[in-house]
Amino acid sequence: MSVNSGGAASDGATPKSQRTRERIVQAALDAFATYGFGGASTRQIAALAGENQGLITYHFSTKESLWKAAVDSIFLEFRRELAERMVVLADADVRTQLRLLLIFFVQHAARRPEQMRLMIQEGKADNARMQWLVDRHVKGAFGIFGSIIENAIEEGILPKAPVVHYFYMLVGACSLLFTVAPECQYLTGDNPLDPAMVEAHAQAVVNLVLR
Known part of the structure; x- marks a missing residue:
């Protein structure tokens, strides 16, 4: 069983749960990019994602874990695209x-x-x-x-x-x-x-x- 950046088990997650997690991660990325780690709150991120704040705790054990998941989401996308171009x-x-x-x-x-x-x-x-x-x-x-x-x-x-x-x-x-x-x-x-x-x-x- 794999573990995601937030420390929650990712294998076996339902499609709905995965979509919820993705919305939270994107909202976190937007919030951290705009306000920084100190300025962004989990309450604010939950509101941006349109989700209950408790779901952040469920998917990500801490605010820092959520931050790492947000960073991973954008940088892994960038690295994948860069690797594809380097092959070409x-x-x-x-x-x-x-x-x-x-x-x-x-x-x-x-x-x-x-x-x-x-x-x-x-x-x-x-x-x-x-x-x-x-x-x-x-x-x-x-x-x-x-x-x-x-x-x-x-x-x-x-x-x-x-x-x-x-x-x-x-x-x-x-x-x-x-x-x-x-x-x-x-x-x-x-x-x-x-x-x-x-x-x-x-x-x-x-x-x-x-x-």
Whole structure:
């Protein structure tokens, strides 16, 4: 029998119970991304999910367990999609790999802006939750993207600089527009999540990086 991130048995769960759990996890992701771990309450999350607060205790033993389940939900989705793209790009040249990964990061950030909002909320904290998140999810993405950046530097596609600087610059370039989408819309009147704007942003990032 497997155990989910909340510590509850997941095998044998009824479809209704699984749907309830998924609604709670998505509501938790939205709440933690907006208010942070300290600002989000289980009562608030239950209301967002349209569920009884007692069901949070049933599915997740603690608020931190619920937070971990929410983090897992978005990052496992991201890692699965990234792995699929890396298989497709395995035989591509470095410039093509970098170009298509930048487009992928933009598209993912637009589709799931709560991921980077969560990271901004949690990235400020020097605590065990941040260590867990980095060890479990961020290091893997850094390893994949970092190796492509290193190859791009070696081939002269990117100027020489520490990989960590490129990592954060490019992640920010790909995602910030969507992370602060309301600000952009108030500023310009444009909706960053409009498909045409997402495509234009992806092309702008590619043009900036790969002149």
